[in-house]
Amino acid sequence: MNLDADVIIVGSGPGGCSAAYFLRARGCRVLILEQKKLPRYKTCAGGVPDAGLDLFPFSFDRVIEQKIRRFSCVFGPNTVTMDVPDRTLSMVMRDRFDQFLLEHSRAEVGEQSRVTGLTQDEHKVVISTARGKTFRARYLIGADGHNSRVAAVTGLGNGRRNSLALQAETTVDRDILQSFQGRLLAGFNVLPSGYYWIFPKSDHLSVGIGALKPGKQPLRKILQEQMARFDIDLSKSRTRAYPLPVFSGLAKVHSGRVLLVGDAAGLVDPYTGEGIRHALFSGMAAAETILAGNIQNYTRRIQDEIAGDLLWAKRLAGFFYARQHLSFHYLLRNRCIFQAMLKTVTNQKTYKKAIFNWPLYLLHLFNRQPLDPPQS
Ligand SMILES: Cc1cc2nc3c(=O)[nH]c(=O)nc-3n(C[C@H](O)[C@H](O)[C@H](O)COP(=O)(O)OP(=O)(O)OC[C@H]3O[C@@H](n4cnc5c(N)ncnc54)[C@H](O)[C@@H]3O)c2cc1C
Structure with a gap:
């Protein structure tokens, strides 16, 4: 042949x-x-x-x-920053x-x-x-x-199912770039299901927003508003939309x-x-x-x-995004749960195993990462 x-x-x-x-x-x-x-x-x-x-x-x-060393989660005026293990x-x-x-x-x-x-x-x-x-x-x-x-x-x-995400590659002042060195940021409570992000690159920031369920949210406007909080001006950056399957x-x-x-x-x-x-x-x-x-x-x-x-992961997403206030304060800020979530990314744990460890998390209910001091 x-x-x-x-x-x-x-x-x-x-x-x-x-x-x-x-x-x-x-x-x-x-x-x-x-x-x-x-x-x-x-x-x-x-x-x-x-x-x-x-x-x-x-x-x-x-x-x-x-390489990412720290992870900041934002919920309204509150931010919490946690260390991320090497590799x-x-x-x-x-x-x-x-x-x-x-x-x-x-x-x-x-x-x-x-x-x-x-x-x-x-x-x-x-x-x-x-x-x-x-x-x-x-x-x-x-x-x-x-x-x-x-x-x-x-x-x-x-x-x-195809959902939608937006992304911009944006150059920022040195101080802002510096503040994101090795630090990834994800912000919640702006979409029914999904989040916005700031991912650091060597000479710029990749910023975006992803809706994990299809919807009619004004993603571009939400992203611009949220980025303005970090003094990131997207008016001159090209924002590209792309389906997320x-x-x-x-x-x-x-x-x-x-x-x-x-x-x-x-x-x-x-x-x-x-x-x-x-x-x-x-x-x-x-x-x-x-x-x-x-x-x-x-x-x-x-x-x-x-x-x-x-x-x-789909079941977890259903629970997490439907109760974002609770999820931020009692899941993301819970040190034990945050470690378990990182382990799902490093293939050391499955979602199923992480979820079924919930009795352990109850023991650590108040072992929460303190909020970052408010930015002046
Ligand atoms: C805004 C956004 C941010 C994301 N951020 C992350 C992230 O930080 N981390 C992460 O893990 N994932 C992220 N993802 C998801 C990630 O981009 C995809 O999961 C990943 O690219 C999948 O790789 P792939 O090889 O399957 O497909 P793709 O990377 O999409 O590659 C498909 C290739 O096929 C080519 N192609 C398509 N049709 C044809 C055709 N008919 N003939 C020939 N060639 C064709 C395309 O041109 C393309 O080069 C993000 C997605 C979006 C939209």
Whole structure:
């Protein structure tokens, strides 16, 4: 059979590049088809849990802008700032991060190749692009993000609902930049479900707001108002809106010779909006499943190792955002619960385990982090 590659991957984000890396490491011929010219900007706050980076046997130091050491939570006039252990969360700019991973994969890349259609039989998958080209491979990985064409054509992708987030890259005065060195900020009680953020980069701040449930909130206005509180003026910054394909329930993520990873598979955490770690992991899982020749087990693996626990994240989000006052003062400020939440990000604990530890949290009910002194 005349094939263009063993595996074709649609999309060169973290999900696609991770799959490409692990397939190439075992000698597979991999072709990545990416609709954009590379490197491309991706609307994203760029907070990557180190647990995602640890999947790879090389260092990401070259593309890490900052390491997070402190986390500030804001609720109305109150702020609480807590220490974050080393090796929890790194800040990246996605154009550089994704390109770095792509180069490490050593996959063949077809830029500006938008995939429009596919067919499959028991031996191969045939992919067509908007420019009229056709490619053949043994397997196809759909890593094409929130609006996955691969998912649409194969009738998959039912486990996500598109919500919305806004993001701006903004330059600020040195003093403000300095005050956010190694510090991440999240602000609550401005949306029925979701939060705004300030993520520090080496020479600017990435600021944004994400609604974890779809709604008609004036996100841009809310973000501008909240940023003004920190003397951050967004009037001259470009604010980009981008869909956030939040996990909404267990669903099939493979069909025949086609597998979905990352946002295409609906693996964005419905509590935090985090998706890069799960994109990296599902990319690796898709590669391993193909290499082991048992893709019929792929959906089960994703459900066992990611999606099953995202169901608990969804339940937690329902509780947390419906009672934000209580959640701020008795969950986020509770030192024991905050540590447990950090452990879910570092893969040391599942949401399910963290939630079922509630009797322990009751013992620590009054072990609360004091509020920061009011800013003058
Ligand atoms: C505002 C915002 C902030 C966020 N902040 C964070 C954060 O701080 N931390 C975190 O973990 N997650 C964050 N996320 C989520 C995160 O960005 C995604 O979960 C992550 O990018 C998923 O990676 P992916 O590889 O699945 O998809 P993507 O990164 O979206 O990559 C998909 C790729 O496929 C290409 N593509 C799409 N369609 C086609 C086609 N038909 N043919 C060819 N190529 C195609 C696209 O051009 C793109 O390059 C944020 C999301 C938003 C919107």
